[in-house]
Amino acid sequence: MENENQEPIGVPEKSVEEKKPESWKDILRFIAIAIIIVVPFRIFVAQPFIVSGASMLPNFHDHDYLIVDKLSYFLHEPHRGDVVIFRYPKDTTKFFIKRIIGLPNETVIINSSGVTIKNVEHPDGFALSEDFVTHMPTGYGHMDKKLDADSYFVLGDNRPASSDSRAWGVLPRKNITGRAFLRLFPFSDIDIVPGEHHY
Numbered sequence: 001m002e003n004e005n006q007e008p009i010g011v012p013e014k015s016v017e018e019k020k021p022e023s024w025k026d027i028l029r030f031i032a033i034a035i036i037i038v039v040p041f042r043i044f045v046a047q048p049f050i051v052s053g054a055s056m057l058p059n060f061h062d063h064d065y066l067i068v069d070k071l072s073y074f075l076h077e078p079h080r081g082d083v084v085i086f087r088y089p090k091d092t093t094k095f096f097i098k099r100i101i102g103l104p105n106e107t108v109i110i111n112s113s114g115v116t117i118k119n120v121e122h123p124d125g126f127a128l129s130e131d132f133v134t135h136m137p138t139g140y141g142h143m144d145k146k147l148d149a150d151s152y153f154v155l156g157d158n159r160p161a162s163s164d165s166r167a168w169g170v171l172p173r174k175n176i177t178g179r180a181f182l183r184l185f186p187f188s189d190i191d192i193v194p195g196e197h198h199y
Contacts (some may be wrong), residue, residue: 028071059195069181083180102153110143
């Protein structure tokens, strides 16, 4: 005769209940690992950026989806010609994309004929070759700007339609987030180091 107090054959009910906390622990462990990997990656290595506006035409278009390389500038300083993403000095909640033209301690001269750089190596100045610039604006007249040891001069590739160092001044080094490293969208324009130009 079967004992009425005998537990049914099979897995005890309490064993099933004990597995539930384990599954929650697995989920929490996965989330913790993801945070440990993703957060430092976003802070120190790379982050996404979507281009807004026409200031970098013809090299970058509205809604281009970019990956920003944040690691390189921990290893070396920005170079002339780099396309950088940075916090707008007048409102650091906004991010801009422009090209570095002038480096620290240089003098940038802009007039109707183009851009000239004066530095230690070229005290008399040298003209930048920028075949991607199709128009030079006429509204700024002559500009002669001396940069200090921790600032950069940036311009948009689409000079008539760009708010850049001509309008709001130099870019502090601390505001630079990183350089445009990879264009993922549109798929027809996928590119590594898009807009790259060596002066």
